[in-house]
Each structure stands twice: as structure tokens, then as C-alpha cells.
Amino acid sequence: MLRIKNLRCYYGRIMAIKGVSLSVMEGEIISLIGANGAGKSTLLEAACGLLPSWKGEIDFQGNSLKGCDGPAIVRKGISLVPEGRLIFPPMSVTDNLKLGAYTRYRKRQHAEVARDLEMVIDLFPILRERANQPAGTLSGGEQQMLAIGRALMARPRLLALDEPSMGLAPLMVEKILDTLQLLKKEGLTILLVEQNAQAALKIADRGYVLETGKIVLQGNASDLLSDVEVKRAYLGKDYEEFYEGRD
Amino acid sequence: MTRDTLTPEEWSQLRLERLQTTLNRAYRNVPFHQNRQNEIARKTRRDPSLIEDIREIAALPFMERKHLGEHYPYGLFAVPLRDIVRIHTAPGASLNPTVTGYTRQDLNLWREVVARALSAAGVTPHDILQISLDFGLANWGRDYKDGAEELEIGVIPNAPLSPDKQLMVLRDYKTSTLVTTPSEAGHLADLMFQAGMNPTATNLKRFILVGEPVEADFRNLLTERLHVETWVHYGLSEVPGPAIGFECAEHQGLHLNEDHFLAEIIDPVTGRVQPEDEIGELVLTTLTTRAFPLIRFRTGDRARIIPEPCPCGRPLVRMEWLSDRTDDILTVNGVKVHRDQIQSRLARALGFSPDSRYFVTKHPGEKKYLEVWIGMEYSFFSDEIKDLEKQVDGLVETLRENLGVPVRIRLKEKASLADILSESGI
Numbered sequence: 001m002l003r004i005k006n007l008r009c010y011y012g013r014i015m016a017i018k019g020v021s022l023s024v025m026e027g028e029i030i031s032l033i034g035a036n037g038a039g040k041s042t043l044l045e046a047a048c049g050l051l052p053s054w055k056g057e058i059d060f061q062g063n064s065l066k067g068c069d070g071p072a073i074v075r076k077g078i079s080l081v082p083e084g085r086l087i088f089p090p091m092s093v094t095d096n097l098k099l100g101a102y103t104r105y106r107k108r109q110h111a112e113v114a115r116d117l118e119m120v121i122d123l124f125p126i127l128r129e130r131a132n133q134p135a136g137t138l139s140g141g142e143q144q145m146l147a148i149g150r151a152l153m154a155r156p157r158l159l160a161l162d163e164p165s166m167g168l169a170p171l172m173v174e175k176i177l178d179t180l181q182l183l184k185k186e187g188l189t190i191l192l193v194e195q196n197a198q199a200a201l202k203i204a205d206r207g208y209v210l211e212t213g214k215i216v217l218q219g220n221a222s223d224l225l226s227d228v229e230v231k232r233a234y235l236g237k238d239y240e241e242f243y244e245g246r247d
Numbered sequence: 248m249t250r251d252t253l254t255p256e257e258w259s260q261l262r263l264e265r266l267q268t269t270l271n272r273a274y275r276n277v278p279f280h281q282n283r284q285n286e287i288a289r290k291t292r293r294d295p296s297l298i299e300d301i302r303e304i305a306a307l308p309f310m311e312r313k314h315l316g317e318h319y320p321y322g323l324f325a326v327p328l329r330d331i332v333r334i335h336t337a338p339g340a341s342l343n344p345t346v347t348g349y350t351r352q353d354l355n356l357w358r359e360v361v362a363r364a365l366s367a368a369g370v371t372p373h374d375i376l377q378i379s380l381d382f383g384l385a386n387w388g389r390d391y392k393d394g395a396e397e398l399e400i401g402v403i404p405n406a407p408l409s410p411d412k413q414l415m416v417l418r419d420y421k422t423s424t425l426v427t428t429p430s431e432a433g434h435l436a437d438l439m440f441q442a443g444m445n446p447t448a449t450n451l452k453r454f455i456l457v458g459e460p461v462e463a464d465f466r467n468l469l470t471e472r473l474h475v476e477t478w479v480h481y482g483l484s485e486v487p488g489p490a491i492g493f494e495c496a497e498h499q500g501l502h503l504n505e506d507h508f509l510a511e512i513i514d515p516v517t518g519r520v521q522p523e524d525e526i527g528e529l530v531l532t533t534l535t536t537r538a539f540p541l542i543r544f545r546t547g548d549r550a551r552i553i554p555e556p557c558p559c560g561r562p563l564v565r566m567e568w569l570s571d572r573t574d575d576i577l578t579v580n581g582v583k584v585h586r587d588q589i590q591s592r593l594a595r596a597l598g599f600s601p602d603s604r605y606f607v608t609k610h611p612g613e614k615k616y617l618e619v620w621i622g623m624e625y626s627f628f629s630d631e632i633k634d635l636e637k638q639v640d641g642l643v644e645t646l647r648e649n650l651g652v653p654v655r656i657r658l659k660e661k662a663s664l665a666d667i668l669s670e671s672g673i
Contacts, residue, residue, distance in 0.1 A: 003260055006299040019297040021264045023257065214271040214296070218264060219535070223352050228330050229537075 001026045001189050002047065002078075002158055007056035009042050016042045018213040019056070024158065029180065029190040031200035031221060033230070034210035040193045041083055043210070044162050047191075048080040049073040060158070075103050079156035083163045085147040089136025093127050096135045096146055100153030113153070120149040123179065141172035148179065159183065160191045165199055177203050201225040258562075263301050265534035266509060270296045270307075273540045276325040279318055280542060283308050301509065304532060305520050310544045312576075312585065315485065316341035324348050326538050335386040337485040338650045340576075340585035342595070345485040347386075348538040354393065356535055357488050360504050361394020364493030367502070367561075368455060368478040370400055370424050375450070377422040378405040379413050379431055383582030383651025384458060387482060387489040391426050391455075394490070400424075410438050421450040428458040428581035429465060430615040436472050446473040455480055457489055458581015460548075460570045481568050483531070483546060484583055486539060491531065492566055500553045500565035507535045510566065511543070512552055515573035523554045528573040529566070547574035547583075579607050579617050579652035589619065589646065596645050597627060602661055616653035619646065622661030 002024040009017035017039045024030045034040050046054045049070040058065040060076055068076070079100075087096050097120060101113040121128045124145040130138055135146055144164055151159055161180070165173040173196065180190055181203050194200035201207050201221045209217035209230060217229060224230050253261065273280035274296050287295045287306065295307055314323070316339040321328065331348040339345040349357070370376060376395045380388045388405030395402045403420055413435065417425065427435070432454050439446060454469060454477045466477045481492035481501050491508055492501035503510050509532040512521045521527040529550040533541045549569040557565055577584045586605060594600040602622035609615045619642075621627075629635050639656050646654040 003256075005260065005263070006297075018294075019267065019299065021260065021267055023260050023264065025257070211275075215264070215268050216271050216275060218268050219352070223355065227350075227352060229326060 001028075001061060002191065003057070003059045004043070004047065005057040005059075007043065007046060007054060007058065009039070009046050009051055009054045011042075016213050017046070017054070020210070020213070020215055022208055022215065024189060024191050026189055027184070027187065028205045029184050029192060029203055031197075031204035031207040032191065032193045032210060033195065033197040033200055033207060036195065037212075038210040039213040040210055041162050044080065044160055044191070044193050047073075048078060048160060050080075071103055074154050074156075077155075077157035079151035079154045079159055081144075081147045081151045081159065081161040081164060083166065085143045087135045087138075087143055087146050087150070090134055092132050093130045093135055093138070093146055094132065097121075097127070097149050097153050100150035101155075103154060112155075116153055116155060120152050123152075123182075124149055141168050141175070144168060144172070144176055145179075148176070152183075156188070158189045158191060160193070162193045163195060164192070165194060165196045173199055197230055198225070201230070259301070262505065262509065262534060263298075265506075266301055266304065266532070267296070267298060269532070269534055269536075269540050270298060270542070272325055272537075273542055277323055277540070279314065279323055280540075302520075304509065304543065305511070307543050309518065309530065310542055312340035312345075312485065312545075312547075315339055315345040316343040319343035320346040321348070324538055325540050326350055331538055333389075335487075337386065338383060338582065338584060338588065339485065340588060342588065342591045344649070347486050349487065350537040352537050353487065353539075356507060357390045358393045358397045360488070360507060361390050361490045362397040363504065364480055364490035365391075365394055365398060365400070365424075365455070367493050367495045368424075368453060369496070370395070370398065370453070370455075372399040372401075374423045375401045375403065375421050376424040376426065377403040377413075377417060377420070379408075379425060379427040379435075380405050380457070381428070381431070381580045381582055381651060381653075382407070383580075384428070384484055385651075386487070387457065387484065390488045390490075410434065411442075414438055414442060414444065417451065418444060418449050423450045424453050424455060425451060426455040426457060429456050429461045430459065430580045430609065432456060432469060432477075433465065434614045436469060439473070446475070451475055453478060457482060458484065459578055460568045462570065479568070481548075481566075483544075484581060486541060486544070487536065492568065495557060495559040495561055497557055497559045499557065500567050502557065502561055502563040502565050505563050508532065509534055510552065510564070512550060513545075515545075523552050526551045526569065545574075547572045547576055549573055577605065577607050577617065579650075580615050582650070582652045584617060584650050584652060588650065589617075592646055592649055593619070593621070593642065596642055599624065599626060601627070602664055604664065608655075614653060616655055617646070617650065619654060619656045620659050620664065621656060622664040623658050624661065 004022045007017050007020045008015055032040050045051045047058055049068050097117055104113055126142055164176050192200050201224050204221035207221045207224045208215050274284050284295045330350050332351050333349040335347050337345045378388050378391050392402050392404045452475055454475050456477055457480045461479050469477055478494045480490045482489035492503050494501055511530040512527040513530050514521055515528040529546045529548045531544050531546055549571055551567045553565040553567055575586055589605050604620045606618055607615050608618040642656055643654050
């Protein structure tokens with residue numbers, strides 16, 4: 001469904017993503033894990049049209065995303081749940097959700113948008129209680145639910161999430177991940193970028209480990225979950241110890 | 248994800264992803280690979296790990312058997328030792344043996360690879376699978392056991408049994424599938440007839456032949472004499488592992504497990520990649536191995552990639568495995584023996600480097616063995632036959648232990664050694 005091939009992203013002259021290839025098949029949950037600064041968010045931004053330029057190929061459902069901006073990519077079917085949620089604090093919960101369907105109003109899909117609003121509120125019942133409350137007054141977990149709900153309002157085929165567990169209590173993380181599994185069962189494809197490797201891999205089909213802009217490990221999520229190297233990559237530990245006792 | 252469920256484009260993407268990951272990990276974790284890639288980067292001003300197409304691997308240098316010995320014991324491991332769950336030793340190309348390691352994921356990989364190959368040979372949980380391999384192929388014995396267990400096949404693991412005991416187990420335990428080398432298969436067939444055992448009275452119905460290419464005549468002979476079907480598997484004996492290539496029911500070449508290995512055929516002299524369908528040396532790159540990645544490993548085996556699709560419908564490419572090698576390594580019952588290693592072992596045992604010749608011999612009714620002819624030197628000579636016999640026995644034991652193959656030594660007059668060899672046409 002999403003195919004990234006030989007992706008290179010630059011910040012000035014610094015190459016942040018160094019020739020990464022990654023694929024997401026329809027109906028899969030893919031976890032992209034790695035330490036802070038590994039390049040996970042940059043990769044996601046490139047795929048979601050938030051980086052001004054990148055080299056390589058990104059195809060979604062057989063069509064190149066080269067030159068597409070954020071709204072164009074949303075229209076093609078990719079929605080991003082950004083790191084830190086980036087909700088609109090003074091606006092009500094309902095208005096935040098409706099903003100997620102921004103690209104659909106122009107297509108006069110008002111009735112469908114209203115139905116989807118109900119669907120999202122059914123998915124996260126707490127949002128019904130908070131419907132008229134300013135989004136900024138919600139707890140961290142509720143804000144995350146709102147951010148996911150807002151992304152779903154665009155009716156994506158692929159939902160990309162950047163660190164959805166960040167700053168949340170373990171119980172809330174579990175709830176969010178349960179929701180992602182539910183969405184998968186309903187046919188949604190998910191690309192999940194996480195530092196919380198254990199949690200992310202538990203619900204994923206496959207995973208990739210990114211380190212300093214390169215994929216250094218990949219495979220079935222169950223294999224990666226039991227891999228001590230994953231923990232090491234996640235923690236970003238020094239690799240000097242690799243050479244101990246080898247000579 | 249399997250090849251069967253992927254489109255050609257998805258398949259190509261999967262292999263590129265795996266190759267890039269392998270190169271990144273090798274660069275990051277193995278100084279040997281890092282230094283070689285840095286060397287290329289200096290020359291070409293391009294990072295060789297930034298391969299954008301799987302064919303670009305041709306720009307990377309080859310790995311050879313000598314490198315395995317040079318980095319003894321753990322220098323080529325790509326994971327810390329605490330991640331290793333199995334360590335295996337095989338005779339190497341130098342005085343140092345080849346030491347390879349497996350992570351837990353590697354063991355899963357080999358289980359899957361072997362299970363796939365056994366399935367293709369029609370082995371099912373209704374079968375009893377017996378493994379009979381020489382000491383030098385002990386790691387394959389373990390991998391076949393794991394792969395068969397994955398399919399819930401009853402396994403009789405590899406054990407150092409005498410040929411008579413092997414036959415007894417084969418008959419009494421109702422073995423239906425025997426994993427062994429062609430040499431051993433021929434030997435067992437001879438023994439069965441010598442012992443008056445009627446092959447049709449046993450449950451034996453298939454041989455999985457490993458370690459050596461098999462001539463069509465020999466296969467026909469086995470089929471006729473024992474009424475069994477033969478299946479050939481290709482693998483690497485010193486480094487992991489077996490069943491990299493396997494036959495399907497069509498018996499028209501060996502399917503390569505392309506999701507785990509990248510195969511190239513090169514001109515053994517120039518090192519250039521050969522066009523499809525040309526005969527050359529098989530070069531392998533691992534795509535999923537964690538502990539011991541191989542990057543463009545020269546196998547020394549002669550092979551040809553068969554470009555036509557297989558009538559069986561499997562999308563995995565096939566290769567024809569040809570007899571003879573592109574290097575001077577000897578294959579004794581599937582175990583690779585390097586001439587330099589024999590000479591080094593002799594020199595170490597004798598205190599000098601003798602004039603010697605080596606070849607693989609087989610007498611009717613026996614297994615293949617390594618025959619070593621040594622030109623007699625004054626310092627080695629003794630007028631006591633017992634002393635000479637003791638020295639020879641010691642040499643045989645040293646070679647057998649280090650090479651993992653049966654050995655016989657013959658002492659020859661040094662001056663005439665070359666003449667004898669010449670007359671023998673060797």
C-alpha cells in the first residue's frame with residue numbers, strides 16, 4: 001500500500017534519512033521504532049507531505065507522492081496523528097474533529113462527515129461527554145484520542161501515528177493501542193512510529209528499527225519483540241561492547 | 248510475507264529492504280565489513296551501503312573462506328556474544344577453524360528454511376526422518392532436526408553410529424526419509440545388499456541428498472536399487488547452513504530461498520557477474536541472518552541460474568548445481584577440506600612441511616575418505632615399523648579430528664612421489 005524506496009531526507013547539508021526502504025501492506029500494522037533522533041518523525045513527515053524536499057520514491061497505492069503537499073496526501077488517503085497531538089486548544093472537541101474532515105467539505109460530503117463524527121464519538125465515548133469543552137482542557141490521554149479521532153475524520157486508508165504513547169500513563173497507552181487494533185480489524189492500515197518499542201511491537205505485524213537514519217533491523221513483530229538488540233536500539237545504547245571479547 | 252503472496256514489485260522491494268538492512272548492520276557491527284565498505288567509499292566517493300538497486304551489490308568486494316579463518320573466532324559476528332544462542336565450529340581453510348554463531352532468530356530462520364525444503368520433498372508428520380551425516384556436517388544435522396520438528400515429523404537425530412547400527416535403525420525404526428550425503432547413500436545401499444536386506448521390505452521411500460552435487464546416473468542407480476525417490480538440497484557446510492537450495496517434485500534444478508539469500512553467478516577468474524543462464528561460481532549474500540552475515544561469499548561451487556519458471560509454479564528462482572568446483576577445495580562426504588589446511592596440519596604435527604598429495608578416494612563397499620600421500624623424509628623415518636605405524640596413526644587422528652572426515656595416510660618414497668602421481672594420472 002505504502003512503498004518507500006531509497007528515501008533520503010536532508011536538513012541543510014545533513015542527511016537525516018539515509019537511503020531507507022520500507023513498505024506497508026494493506027491491512028498491516030507496521031511499527032517503526034528507534035531512539036530519539038533516529039529519524040522516525042522525519043520519515044513520517046516525508047510520507048505525509050510535511051517536508052519541502054526529499055529524494056527517492058514514496059508511492060501510495062501505486063501513485064507517487066512526489067510533489068504532493070499535506071492536503072493532497074490527506075485526500076489520497078493518508079492521515080497523520082502528529083507528535084504532541086497538535087490539537088487546537090481553544091476550539092471545542094467537536095470543532096477539532098470537524099476540522100479533520102476539512103478536505104471533505106469541499107466535496108460536499110456533509111452527511112458522511114456527520115456519520116463519521118458519530119462513529120469517532122462511539123469509538124471514544126469520552127469525547128461525547130467533552131464535546132463542547134475546549135480541547136485544551138482535556139487530559140493528555142483524551143487529547144490523544146481527539147487527535148486520532150480528528151485524523152479518522154478524513155477517512156484515511158492509512159493512519160500514520162507519531163509517538164501516540166508519549167507522556168501517557170500505561171493504562172491510557174494500552175487503551176490507545178487497543179483502539180488501533182480495533183481499527184485494524186475494521187480494515188485500516190497503520191504505520192506507527194514509537195519509542196515505546198515493546199508496546200508498539202505488541203500490536204504490530206512487522207517492525208523496522210531505525211538508527212541514525214538507516215534501517216538496521218526488521219522482521220516480524222513477534223521476532224523483534226523477543227530480540228535483545230531491539231531493546232538496545234530503543235535505548236540507543238553504545239555499541240562498543242559489541243567488540244568485547246571478540247579479538 | 249512469502250513470495251507466493253507478493254507481486255513482483257513487492258517481492259523486489261522486500262529483497263532490497265533486507266539487503267539494505269543487512270549491509271547497514273554489517274557496517275555498523277563488524278569492523279571487517281566496515282573497513283571494506285570505507286575503502287570503497289574512499290575510492291568511489293560513494294557510500295556503498297546506500298545501494299539503491301539489488302544489482303548494485305556487484306560493487307562490493309567478495310568474502311572468501313580465508314576471511315573466515317582470519318577473523319577467528321568471533322571477528323565476523325554482527326551481534327554481541329550474549330545474543331548468541333548456538334556456536335558451531337567447522338573445519339576452515341586455514342589452521343583456524345570456522346566459528347559461526349546463531350541468534351534465536353537465526354535458529355528460527357533455519358527451522359523455516361529446512362521445513363520449507365522438506366515440505367517440497369513431500370515429507371509429512373506421517374514420516375520418520377533419519378539423519379545420517381558425518382561429524383563435519385554436525386551443524387546441518389541439528390538444523391535438519393529442528394526443521395523436521397517444525398513440521399512435526401518424527402526425527403531420529405544424527406548420531407555417531409556404525410553403518411550396521413544405522414541400517415538396523417533404518418529397518419527397525421521404520422525410517423521413511425533419510426537425510427544423508429550421496430557418498431553415504433551409496434555406501435548404505437551397498438551395505439543393505441551385502442546384509443541381504445530387501446529394500447522393499449523397509450519403509451524407506453526417499454533420500455534427501457546433501458553436501459555434494461549428484462550425478463543423474465547415480466540417482467537412477469539409487470532409485471533402481473532401493474526403490475526410493477531422491478531429493479537434492481544445496482547448502483554451505485562451514486557457515487550456516489543447509490537447504491539454501493532445494494528440489495521440488497519436478498526435479499529440474501534447485502529452488503533458491505531468495506527471501507533469505509541473494510545469489511549471483513560470477514566468472515571465477517574475473518569476478519564479473521555472469522549473465523543469466525551462464526555457468527560460473529555461485530556467490531551468496533544472506534538477507535536475514537543476524538549473527539553471521541555473509542556478503543558476496545564465494546562458495547566455490549559451480550552453478551547456473553535457470554531463467555525459465557519452474558513447472559511446479561513456485562516463484563523462487565532455480566539453479567543447476569554442477570559437479571566440480573571453481574576452487575581447489577576437496578569435498579569428502581559433503582565436508583569441505585582445504586588443501587592448505589591439510590598441509591598446515593601435517594607441518595604442525597611433523598615439525599616440517601612434507602612433500603605430499605591429497606585426493607578423495609572411494610573403494611567399492613566403502614565411504615569416501617581423504618587419502619594423503621606423504622613423501623618420506625629422513626627425519627620422519629624409523630627402522631621400527633611400530634614407531635612408524637604410531638606416527639601415521641597419530642597423523643590420521645590429528646587430520647580426522649581437525650577436518651571432520653575419514654583419513655588414510657600412505658607413505659611414499661619422496662623421490663618417486665611425483666612419478667607415481669603422474670603415472671596414476673592424478
